[in-house]
Amino acid sequence: MTTKNLKLAGISITAALAVASCAESSGDLIGLENALPDYTNVKVLNKVNIAEVGAAAYDVNYMYNAGKLNSVSTSNNSVSYSVEYTGTQISRIVKTDMQGAQPQIITSVLSYSGNVLSQITGTITDAGTVSGTFRSDLIYIGAKPTQIKTTIYLPGSTVEAGKLTSDLEYTGNNLSKWIYTAEVSAGPVIVSPIQFTANFSNYDVNMNPYRTLPLSYTIATANFDIDGAGPTGFSSNNYQTVTIQTGGASQSENMTHIYDAAGYPTKTQSASAIWNFEYQNL
8 A cells, every 4th residue: 555565675765765865865756737636525535544563653644725735744743745736736845854864855846738747846955955956757648657757966066866767557547567766876886776666466446545635746755755655646446466576586465455335445454564544525
């Protein structure tokens, strides 16, 4: 259900970010078409309680105003997002990450071509100092994003520090494969690219909780939010098997889901974590 599953293969999003930080830069990417879900008489995700094996449980809270997602926060105060709009389009997202020794603030500005998100630019600030800039480019097939590529630049220059790329494949309306690659172009040490492949299968026919969120927000958190769902939020339904491949290793994990009367998952469980979902009507 979330990027927690990547830890099965010894890889996490934070590991990928650490690679980028070798070049004194990191990046966030925001994306996809402008369309908000039709919130009229629709149930949307309000809270997720995440209990990982060997770690303290915490909540991820999604807050809405006037029918729009406007902020996300965690009960352990690790990460928060503010979401701004121009009309119905998400125009700016500010992420504050408190997990390091000093806060990191990533400001992303979304640009559209008509109703389609075409590019994202932004800055990364560490402890009050700009440490890098980034540009995210998107490729679509139909309405589905098939590649999200973020190019990270050293501060105040056009010198590339690295790239973070998600290549995405679908079967019908569900994500079937996610290939993630983190590359470093500049820095004090040469680091080989980090890459993993996640294969998702055995989908149910019920609503994916994260699909109720704005698609632009889902891409905003797809590569980097360890408290979120990664690109699995692009799927209409819920996968029940995930296989992670990295290097020569391959590991699988199965998920079980419990649903409410309307078919929305209220609990998802794997061998490594339990997720409890709450919803609200807008």
